[in-house]
Amino acid sequence: MKKFFSLFKKNKATGERNTFLLLGVIITGFILLMVIVGLFYTPYNPTKMDASAKLQGISFKHIMGTDNMGRDVFSRVMYGSRITVAIATFTILIGAGIGTIIGALTGYFGGIGDEITMRIIDAMLAFPSLLLSLVFVSLFGTGTYQVAIALGISFIPSFARIVRGEFLRCKNMDYVEVARLQGASNIRIIFVHILPNTVGVLLSSVMIGFNNAVLAEAGLSFLGIGAQPPHASLGKMLSDAQGYLFNRPSYVMSIGLVIVLMVLGFSFLGEGIKRIKN
């Protein structure tokens, strides 16, 4: 724990503070706190409508105002962030999980299977990820789970490529040779010996991937594809709010700000972690 806090102090050698890490931890902590508290408690019922309290501005009673149906925006944001974070997490689990397995196997074994897989992955990587997920959404249909799976699949190629590179680098190293001489099976070498050595690289790609997943989910749900009402995620809420930009700007701005903070927090965190290593 002490070691953890020392990361935020000024580096004695360079006199520099890891501002990115500090900001990242604060912002991400705030967002996660909001999501976790939202599991048990929201100031108002996020789906309860109130005709007498439509489109109110920011006040102590409603810290982000109310929407066009009189629902408390902050409560809805707490609820919506949960869905956005859940979909992004699921996306990364699928993308990193399957991507790692594909990358590990192709990188380790090589050969014709590697050649074919990499051709497919290169072709997939050439396409904008938004388009790729739209293709999968149109195949699976719209909805929360479908979007999570679609996004997950479109995230597989980048993870596979990164892990494959790591395996190519590691597979002829001495420790792998030694393990092989000891009679370890290929599967054991892949998952017990090499994989732990790729965790560092994998972690920073997970950070970047999570950001992209949040942005992609927000984009898809902004387009009306994705979590369906009443389980609105942040992107959908933003597109609903856009219509009231002129009479109640704070409604749109507060939702947009939460999305920006979510992405910013993680990108600062990723940058901060990168700087610890250096």
Added chain:
Amino acid sequence: MRYILKKVLSMVLTLFVVSLCVFLAFSLIPGDPVTRMFGTEATPELIAQYREKLGFNDPLLVRYFRWFFAFLQGDMGTSYDYKMPVAGMLAEKIPITLTLAVMSFVIMVIISIPLGIYTAKYENGIIDHVISVINQIMMAVPPFFSGILLTFFFGVILKIFTPGGFVSYTKDLEGFLKYLILPAFAIALPKAAMATKLLRGSVIEEAGKDYTRTAYSRGNTTNAVLYLHVLKNAMIPVITFMGMALADMVAGSIVIEQVFGIPGVSRILLSSINNRDYPVVEAIIMGIAIMVLVINLLVDIIYRIIDPRIEVEE
């Protein structure tokens, strides 16, 4: 020449694979397209008759080649919902989406090249730090939100932009282009931020090399060295990014068109996805796929022009 030929050949091959994947994916989805066409009016006889007439009883590969060659000739099939040729539905929309994407690309290039060189020139100066923080924030703002922010700033506060005031390019070309400026900025900003960051790093790296010192010692000014000597070499990694960014911008305009109410390809694509109007979705995806492949080919050719050392990979 051999290099370009090889790249073109590989592009055609990739196009073939992509089109096969797209076709198979949409053919293997559960649900019969003919039943879908008639909706509630479907009778078994009618369905059987139309399945034969439209060739759905042929083997998958035969159908694929028929579809592929028709596509190459500009026949993209018929929409289930609108009962009209997809090519006709898209013909008026494609120029709008393309104009938007190209405009965003131009804005990205105009912003990022001078800014990237400037921040590299004054590395670790105050402005460099300020811009790097702004860049970090820009990358976190999704284009659809920056679109809303721009609408708010220019439409509500400054009142020099009318949201929803889109005019077609056939009626008023100038008004059309003017309306697209803000959406183009919304798409371009995050990409410009990334390109600036990338170019800055690349210029700093190149500036430490021998040829830069030679250029200085021949009496060039700093700007002449940076723009005439360093930029060309520093652009090599940036061009890859910009090529990908252009492809991303075409996809990104799909979202931005919704924000600004621009009647481009976006609206058709979304309604066809929601209504499972597959011929339309297929056509749009193939269209974008072809565009992406052509962009990649162009990037490869530009590479070769900038750096003739790049050889054909054997």
